[in-house]
Amino acid sequence: MSMHVAVIGSGIAGVTFAEEILKLERQLYVTLLTREKCGYYSRPLLSHGFSRGDIETKIVLKSFAALVAADIAVESGAEVLRLDRSSKTLHFRKNGIETPLSYDKVVLATGSDALIPPPFRAQASLFNVLNSLEDLVKLRRQREKILSRHPRPRWAVIGGGLIGCEISADLSKAGDEVVLFHALPRLMERQLVEEDSVNLLGVLRDKLGIEVLLDKAVRGFSGSEMDLSVNLESETVQGFHGIIVACGFRPRIELAIEAGLETRRGIVVDEFLTSTSDHDVYAIGDSAELPDGKLYAYVTPVRGQGLWLAKHILGQDDQAWQVPSFKPKAKIPGFEAVAGYLF
Ligand SMILES: Cc1cc2nc3c(=O)[nH]c(=O)nc-3n(C[C@H](O)[C@H](O)[C@H](O)COP(=O)(O)OP(=O)(O)OC[C@H]3O[C@@H](n4cnc5c(N)ncnc54)[C@H](O)[C@@H]3O)c2cc1C
Secondary structure (H helix, E strand, O other): OOOEEEEEOOOHHHHHHHHHHHHHOOOOEEEEEOOOOOOEEOOHHHHHOOOOOOHHHHOEEEOHHHHHHOOOEEEOOEEEEEEEOOOOEEEEEEOOEEEEEEOOEEEEOOOEEEOOOHHHHHHHHHOEOOOOHHHHHHHHHHHHHHHOOOOOOEEEEEOOOHHHHHHHHHHHHOOOEEEEEOOOOOOOOOOOOHHHHHHHHHHHHHHOOOEEEOOOOEEEEEEEOOEEEEEEOOOEEEEEOEEEEOOOEEEOOHHHHHOOOOEOOOEEEOOOOEEOOOOOEEEOHHHEEOOOOOOOOOHHHHHHHHHHHHHHHOOOOOOOOOOOOOOOOOOOOOOOOOOOOOO
8 A cells, every 4th residue: 555644734845845755756645734725825925915916816836726636635724633643643623524634654844833922912913923824814904904094004013033124124115104123232133244234224214214113122012903002111102003023933833742742942853854753753844943953944945855855755865854055035125135144
């Protein structure tokens, strides 16, 4: 009987892996399970979600029907609830019905959520995040509603990391007013040297007209729909129509924890992307933590993991996964990092 590989997640990690393994070996049964309903889409394009009118359709790279045509059994709109490693069965819920599915190998490509700092968690109705296509659709509807009442939406973006800076730039490009709050004294401090942070600040302030407030730790939010305030330690900045929190990412590791797999920040894998707790379980993409303690949460290494793992599972590559050379780049018009990006 041919091997059954179950893949959880339809981001770049899961889809790359599923397509590649079937390309290399036709005599396999591959099931891709995902809670998504709209197809496989480009997450990097989310950062152009406000300035591009056609984004909601252009962002979809492949329909699920196209993956089915490539012989992948797709369970979309399906939430994987748990993994029973002793019986090699996963359980998923779709249309209210819970179904077991047995596997020989399972690939956890569960990606990441937006990180919400603990003080904000009780105030979820006052802000949004931009982490998925569903978030973008929701934010675009919110922006339409604001525009129906105000000629120029005014946003607070919380977090001056890569994604917060990109979202601010895109909102500004779309014509909106943006105030960007960052808790630290310089922007994108994890990816840029100090000189480039200063250059980025100049681009955001002078070229894109964004008000950047550095060294401002946000404590929480107040107000109500379209009249929102950002609360700092000793002052309140008022008058926002919308708030977007962009404070980093959090790997989705709940399934792995519940299944008793080793996890730290991500699902712990060895240099063969194999769970350190179970040789029939693999993790790739934003949710995988490599032996160097890193999560390679950029499309080039994530795609590389998917391609490599397909070969490895088929016995066609027994060398450890190597990090490809890759150059992350902030999608901010007018900004170039002179010293490159740190990782
Ligand atoms: C706004 C934004 C901009 C970005 N820009 C760039 C960029 O310019 N360059 C770059 O290199 N990287 C960028 N990134 C990072 C890059 O997009 C990620 O590294 C990459 O998408 C990770 O892919 P993934 O497949 O691991 O995870 P994801 O894309 O998160 O996919 C995981 C999938 O698993 C599904 N899933 C999870 N748990 C379950 C479950 N229990 N049941 C069913 N389904 C489940 C999710 O619904 C999702 O479809 C950006 C990210 C964001 C959010």
